[in-house]
Amino acid sequence: MKKVFQFIVSIIISFIPGFIGMSFSPTGDSDLWYNGLVKSMLTPDGWVFATVWPILYFLLGIALFLIITDKSRQNKTKAYWLFIAQMALNAFWSYLFFGLQLTGVALLSLIVLFGFSLWMTRVFYQIRHSASYLVWPYLIWQLFAMFLNGVIVYLN
Numbered sequence: 001m002k003k004v005f006q007f008i009v010s011i012i013i014s015f016i017p018g019f020i021g022m023s024f025s026p027t028g029d030s031d032l033w034y035n036g037l038v039k040s041m042l043t044p045d046g047w048v049f050a051t052v053w054p055i056l057y058f059l060l061g062i063a064l065f066l067i068i069t070d071k072s073r074q075n076k077t078k079a080y081w082l083f084i085a086q087m088a089l090n091a092f093w094s095y096l097f098f099g100l101q102l103t104g105v106a107l108l109s110l111i112v113l114f115g116f117s118l119w120m121t122r123v124f125y126q127i128r129h130s131a132s133y134l135v136w137p138y139l140i141w142q143l144f145a146m147f148l149n150g151v152i153v154y155l156n
Contacts, residue, residue: 003069006065006068006069007061007065010061010062010064010065010068011057011058011061011062011065012061013061013064013087014057014058014060014061014064014087015054015057015061016087016091017057017087017088017090017091017094018053018054018057020091020094020095021053021090021091021093021094021098024094024095024097024098024099025094025098033101034098037103037152037155037156038152038155038156039148039151039152039155040147040148040151040152042147042148043148043151052141055137056137056138056141059134059135059137059138060083060134060135060138062131062134063124063131063132063134063135064083064131066128066130066131066134067079067080067083067124067127067128067131070127070128070131072127072128074126074127076127078123079120079123079124079127082116082119082120082123083120085116085120086113086116086117086120089109089112089113089116090113092109093106093109093110093113096109097149103149103152103153103156104153106149107146107149107150107153110142110145110146110149111146113142114139114142114143114146117135117138117139117142118139120135121135121136121139
């Protein structure tokens with residue numbers, strides 16, 4: 001029963017940036033602003049983002065669960081702090097990009113987020129390889145997001 005609780009908590013924690021980000025999602029004035037931006041030809045439709053993000057958050061939740069339940073004697077404090085830091089930066093990007101409409105600053109925060117996520121992946125790998133593998137789709141999506149954000153900064 002303890003592992004079920006840990007799994008549920010891990011999943012909930014991993015979705016927090018998504019819940020925060022939803023409050024800044026393009027609606028009303030921000031939707032007009034976002035739709036008015038010149039974007040990359042590779043920018044997917046909104047439904048793609050709405051599909052990909054829950055999958056990525058779920059994978060991150062499983063990765064966190066694997067770290068929490070790992071039986072090794074390794075100190076996991078750094079892994080937990082890096083997870084929290086990259087989750088906070090993830091939510092902060094939504095605020096910067098959609099909330100404040102600071103696309104350049106949002107791009108810089110995304111670069112920092114990628115660095116923290118990469119660092120977290122490395123620390124996860126030291127504890128449990130499978131946890132780090134679950135973070136790779138998130139890293140790849142971040143690279144794509146950096147490209148999309150960069151194109152917006154460049155073209156606008």
